[in-house]
Amino acid sequence: MNCFARLLLASVLLTATTQAHARAQAESQPSFDSTQITRKVSPGVVLIKGTTSSGEVLGTGFIISADGKIATNLHVVESLKNGGVQLASGEKFDSFLVLAFDARKDIAIIKIPGFDLPVVALGNSNNVQVGEPVLAVGSPLGLQGTVTTGVVSSMRDDPTGGGFKVLQTDASVNPGNSGGPLVNRQAEVIGIVTFKIRGGENLNFAIPINYLRGLADSPSTAMSLDELRLKLSSGGPDVFKSDLFPTRWKSLQTGTTKVLRRDGDRMYVETVLSEAQKNAGCFFLYDLQKKGDIFSGTFRSSCVCEYTRGLGLNARNFTNRWSDETAIEITSITSTRIEGRGFARPKGTKFDCKKAEFSKPPSEWENFTWIPE
Helix, strand or coil, X not given: CCHHHHHHHHHHHHHHHHHHHHHHHHHHCCCCCHHHHHHHHHHHEEEEEEEECCEXXXXXXXXXXXXXXXXXXXXXXXXXXXXXXXXXCCCEECCCEEEEEECCCCEEEEECCCCCCCCCCECCHHHCCCCCEEEEEECHHHCCCEEEEEEEEEEEECCCCCCCEEEEECCCCCCCCCCCEEECCCCCEEEEEEEECCCCCXXXXXXXXXXXXXXXXXXXXCECHHHHHHHHHCCCCCCCCCXXXXXXXXXXXXXXXXXXXXXXXEEEEEECCCHHHHHCCXXXXXXXXXXXXXXXXXXXXXXXEEEEXXXXXXXXXXXXXXXXXXXXXXXXXXXXXXXXXXXXCCCCCCEECCCCEECCCCXXXXXXEEEEC
């Protein structure tokens, strides 16, 4: 056999070996069958519903033990005056207790008096790979059992500076999905759907399930919703903060509450909204970067409005979504007072809901002052 023939044979053998290895890897990795995954997971996913002082709250949870332990987000239950759970089977439980919570990571474990309930299997979030397919099950806007698919887009540090990891996914989520499971191809929960960055395209996040595993293994004492709120309100300061800088502020101009988070030279501020506004997908967010002695950046906002078309008996109401972005600066900041200015539209500016646009662009600075709430 000449040299060329030997090289050709070696190349053929190498190609065959590589293809065989790739086939073996593909065969060892189960396919992503969303129908089968949904069939396994959906029976253990629940709707959480309750009321607060500002209206109705809807969220999602998933059963982690046959005796009725359910994982969800803390923000789904922390403000409820009363709440209940509806199983995928339609069975309803008019109350529940809270067994454990982690305020930093926004996770909680609640308990209903169940027996032999369908359980969702938990995976290992340390094994998650960027790009792997995932499925989210939840109750967006109360539509229980809604399923969406996507991939794990990234594994990153919490974008709000909370000091923990999050899973980023492009699986579609909406208000009501909070607390629901993000599952892998083995129908195992790898994350708890927690929040999305509104104004971005499919920027959704989930808390890795291993944080919940740790919480579930810790000693716990059942508490009512009233006891939960009392415990949250009396909690001590964040030991990871260098000072006792307040997180909640009140605007002297508008009376609205602002929640402020600092992450090094960046500052994030979110306006607290009513449940109705949250369910409509509204947001009012400040994103600022320290530059010299000031923080400067953008104020992004979006919400819905209503307009009427037609007259008399033919009149019909329509809703439209609007979005806006303006410049913002914080010029003075202490633990007792924050002062700044925002680029605002001049007086007399009109808003056309049908077109979702303002009649004049921002052209004037408007001062504001916030004090601790």
